[in-house]
Amino acid sequence: MSVMTTPPPVDAARAPAAAVPRTRARGWRGVLSHWPQYVAIAPFYVLFLVFGLFPIVFSIVLSFTDWDGMGEIRFAGLSQYIYLVQDSRFWNAVANTFIIWFLSTVPMLFLALVIAFLLHQNIRFRGFYRVAFFLPNVTSMVAMAIVFGSVFSDSFGLVNSALTALHVDSVPWLSSSLGIKVTIAVMVIWRFTGYNAIIYLAGLQSIPTDLYDAAKTDGASTWQIFTRVTIPMLRPIILFTVITSTVGGLSLFTEPQVLLGDAGGNGEAGMTIVLYQYNQAFTQFDFGYGSAIAWALFVLASVFAIINWRLLSERRDAPRRTGRKARS
Amino acid sequence: MHPPTRRHVLRGLGLAGLAAGGLAACGSSPTISDDPDELVMWYWNRSASPKLLEQAAKNVPGTDRHVRADVIGTTFDTKLRTSLAGGAYIPDITYINSNNALYFRNEHQFLDMSDLGAAQHADDYYEWKWKLGITPEERFCFFPLDIGPTGFYYRQDVFEKAGLPTEPDEVSSAVSTWKEWIALGAELRKATGSALVNTAQSIYEQFLNASPERYLDAEDTPLYTAEGSAVREAWDTAIAAIDAHITAGIPDARGTDQNAAWSSGKTAGHVNASWWSQIIQESAPDSAGLWRLADQPVRPGNSGGSFAAIPHTCKDPEAAFAFIRWINTPDHQAEAYNDVQLFPSAPASYESGTMKYAGDFFGDQDPLAFFSHAAEQVPESFISTWESVVSGSFTLEITNVETAGKDPDRAWADAIAAAEKALRKRGVQR
Numbered sequence: 109m110s111v112m113t114t115p116p117p118v119d120a121a122r123a124p125a126a127a128v129p130r131t132r133a134r135g136w137r138g139v140l141s142h143w144p145q146y147v148a149i150a151p152f153y154v155l156f157l158v159f160g161l162f163p164i165v166f167s168i169v170l171s172f173t174d175w176d177g178m179g180e181i182r183f184a185g186l187s188q189y190i191y192l193v194q195d196s197r198f199w200n201a202v203a204n205t206f207i208i209w210f211l212s213t214v215p216m217l218f219l220a221l222v223i224a225f226l227l228h229q230n231i232r233f234r235g236f237y238r239v240a241f242f243l244p245n246v247t248s249m250v251a252m253a254i255v256f257g258s259v260f261s262d263s264f265g266l267v268n269s270a271l272t273a274l275h276v277d278s279v280p281w282l283s284s285s286l287g288i289k290v291t292i293a294v295m296v297i298w299r300f301t302g303y304n305a306i307i308y309l310a311g312l313q314s315i316p317t318d319l320y321d322a323a324k325t326d327g328a329s330t331w332q333i334f335t336r337v338t339i340p341m342l343r344p345i346i347l348f349t350v351i352t353s354t355v356g357g358l359s360l361f362t363e364p365q366v367l368l369g370d371a372g373g374n375g376e377a378g379m380t381i382v383l384y385q386y387n388q389a390f391t392q393f394d395f396g397y398g399s400a401i402a403w404a405l406f407v408l409a410s411v412f413a414i415i416n417w418r419l420l421s422e423r424r425d426a427p428r429r430t431g432r433k434a435r436s
Numbered sequence: 437m438h439p440p441t442r443r444h445v446l447r448g449l450g451l452a453g454l455a456a457g458g459l460a461a462c463g464s465s466p467t468i469s470d471d472p473d474e475l476v477m478w479y480w481n482r483s484a485s486p487k488l489l490e491q492a493a494k495n496v497p498g499t500d501r502h503v504r505a506d507v508i509g510t511t512f513d514t515k516l517r518t519s520l521a522g523g524a525y526i527p528d529i530t531y532i533n534s535n536n537a538l539y540f541r542n543e544h545q546f547l548d549m550s551d552l553g554a555a556q557h558a559d560d561y562y563e564w565k566w567k568l569g570i571t572p573e574e575r576f577c578f579f580p581l582d583i584g585p586t587g588f589y590y591r592q593d594v595f596e597k598a599g600l601p602t603e604p605d606e607v608s609s610a611v612s613t614w615k616e617w618i619a620l621g622a623e624l625r626k627a628t629g630s631a632l633v634n635t636a637q638s639i640y641e642q643f644l645n646a647s648p649e650r651y652l653d654a655e656d657t658p659l660y661t662a663e664g665s666a667v668r669e670a671w672d673t674a675i676a677a678i679d680a681h682i683t684a685g686i687p688d689a690r691g692t693d694q695n696a697a698w699s700s701g702k703t704a705g706h707v708n709a710s711w712w713s714q715i716i717q718e719s720a721p722d723s724a725g726l727w728r729l730a731d732q733p734v735r736p737g738n739s740g741g742s743f744a745a746i747p748h749t750c751k752d753p754e755a756a757f758a759f760i761r762w763i764n765t766p767d768h769q770a771e772a773y774n775d776v777q778l779f780p781s782a783p784a785s786y787e788s789g790t791m792k793y794a795g796d797f798f799g800d801q802d803p804l805a806f807f808s809h810a811a812e813q814v815p816e817s818f819i820s821t822w823e824s825v826v827s828g829s830f831t832l833e834i835t836n837v838e839t840a841g842k843d844p845d846r847a848w849a850d851a852i853a854a855a856e857k858a859l860r861k862r863g864v865q866r
Contacts, residue, residue: 264696369689
């Protein structure tokens, strides 16, 4: 992006004899000689420093203190983290978050892949379907949570009315521990399936057709083409969606908060990590602990992303396996 | 795109400088208003009468100041704390909700209104409400606005079907103790299948709201571990209600289900404050006219209600106090009731006869007379600044017993352990 202006040739007549021919200036002199460009990109960096980096650093500092958001900030050492490790409510929130993440991500990505595969075929109204599948992603989650709350309502909801009509026992969607998690997972699936399908569709369209032609020539079935050509070629895309879904799933907040309130529902069955953090920081005004929870979440999400990466990325350095060799 | 010339960049820099200068101009004076005669007040929707605020916007009677009232959205406390912590853009007057005890830890952020002559008005207000505005250091920082006297809402039509007493006086005398109240609920359940209330948590909370003793005393000593403490009694009452199967087990977070239960009569009652009538009316409009009010067992309590406070940075404390007193005279509190249904904390408001209840939600029963009578019997109590740290442990476990069938003894032990842990964590002396 930088505009590389070559320095004007030094006028030999005016140059001192001992002058070293100027190479590209380094360090501060380089910065100074390109100041217009630096000024041009400065606004982003200034805003990022003030509204991005400073709060992040400050939250690290806060996690080692005890502060109620108004009074003096008291240094508390590692006590917030020590409490966190022993806090059963926190671990319950971690477990909830992972269960909801699993219940939502696996079906969501599978559905998205199927939808993308279908949309990739030559069907009519393709544009309409693409828009239709993407729409849930741009609707207001708060409004949708209210709708879902009505749909899954225990005694008066649509779902349970339908189950009752079919002479099946109604399910306590919003009061049993598993019901709450399934309801939240369904909301996440509803919202993000289309989004991921569009991403997969873009990936599908980038696969060269001659691969498919070659496979067909070799007499591969549709299933074989899907598993041996499509999936391997989509691997980087799948990796991307898994990591974004992981980060999104671990920072789940809006759905449970609107569906169940700040307390996370019966027995805190819908209390996610971020909801717990919000609860501690903004309803209990315990900002030190809220920050500690935030950083614990950061560590969890990082570890998880690395695991996903390792599992799914292609190991370019791995030798082609041609059967096991006994170690000598 | 040709590379930028020096002139372009200079022009850009000039604009950036102007913008930064503009920001700095705001930042250099951390006051919220540059008008020397303007007092800024923060409140939330429906916590003050718009008509009275309109008058105050022109002039606060008896002063040469006027009030600019800013409505703050849902994160009221967060915003107020942020401005107090940053020492900038602090309002001259702020309303504070019923969680005013949270501010006791930082009470010196607010002026003591005793120094402004608050004491001469004390007799105008319910004594228990006035005392809720006094901090542990005996400073009067929170002036009474509205209150939430409680009562027992019940569906007369459902009671009639169940063959229970139906008239408010009859019901009141039939449920003078919680034991009788639970027995009545059991009869109702047997006869109609309806629950008496939606949650056991609401019973627990309203029991405590009507109790002189709560969680902790003014020295931050927990009271709930003692034999026969108020918290334990409230707990036992809620557990007895669960055992008698008179609660529906629909927690507050599921408003849709609660409203549907009240609408259909599947839940035929509710124990809470005066301001609940509107919530039920809006959410279960079909049930209007079918509800009546009976006395809460033992005695009424207070649920909700707010206060006014003057932050220490106020530019003119005398005028701010004059405004707070002016907007809370008994006559003006009566007006605020007519305007936005804020129940007055001044008994004389009701006696003035200007308060009007419009509507037939309670049939021919007069809710104003009912709640005014209830307000006189609310006991004095002390709310500790640490209460919110421990109360959640108990309500969480009550819900566990109610909806997950947890063993009550284990639930109690867990609640006590969690409360102790939370107090230790916040550095409260044990």
